[in-house]
Amino acid sequence: MSIQGTPDLGKLDGEIRTLDPATGAVRTFATGLDNPRGLTFTGRHLVVTDTDKIFTIDRSGTVQLLATAAQFPFKAEFFNDVTAEPGGGAVYVTEMGARTKARDPQGVLWPTDSPEALQIPAEARVYRVSLTGxxxxxxxxxxxxxxxxxxxxxxxxLLIADMFYGNIVRIEDGRQTVLASGFRGADGVEQAADGTIYISSFDNGAVWSIDRDGENPRTLLSGVGSRSTADFYLDERGKRLLVPDTLHGTVIVLPL
Incomplete structure (x- = not known):
């Protein structure tokens, strides 16, 4: 799991830690990061997004730089989530876009029908980053x-989660199709082998599921609090979600 440091970059006080859900035991695995967020395993390495950088981490916890924002073909300021491509030769990384314009001065997402919402430019992208750069x-x-x-x-x-409108979008051959909407603050998104799609909301303290067609929404967790339920781990073998609660500094084990 990723442990973010102080907001200012350069202090290198962020960490990656391991968690044993059975015992609650936690240990530090890798250090020297700033604000690590998304994590994925390629089969050989962990890949982690860290604001304006992407790193790989080997089995011994050694951190190596994979890419920086300056290497990307379009403006890149905030990398958030990451998932591994089948085969482990590349990862897909989200760059959030105009995230600083999405919230009011109190940090709340603007209403979707507000003038401020219409002024948010569409800039967000997903990138494929190979492990050779x-x-x-x-x-x-x-x-x-x-x-x-x-x-x-x-x-x-690919499935992506739009935090502002709460859209769950499929990207296939460059075409984007909205499967479902209304999951505002959407943070994590994963699809199980049976087609069920799981979604967490950072703003709403909730976790939902929908079917493969984006229908039949179910609330699996609610009431955790704003700025809480972030990107999760889908453990299909264990029939559970491991959901980080950043508001309270805990991990919620949610049986499926």
């Missing part, structure tokens, strides 16, 4: 995915 965009900025947070492998194409 090749980078390409896989989508065109769209209001369907205005502020991209989560990314996960779908049964067909």
């Amino acid at each position: 090749q980078i390409r965009a896989v989508n065109t900025p769209s209001r369907k995915s205005l502020i991209i947070n989560g990314v996960g492998l779908g049964r067909s194409g």
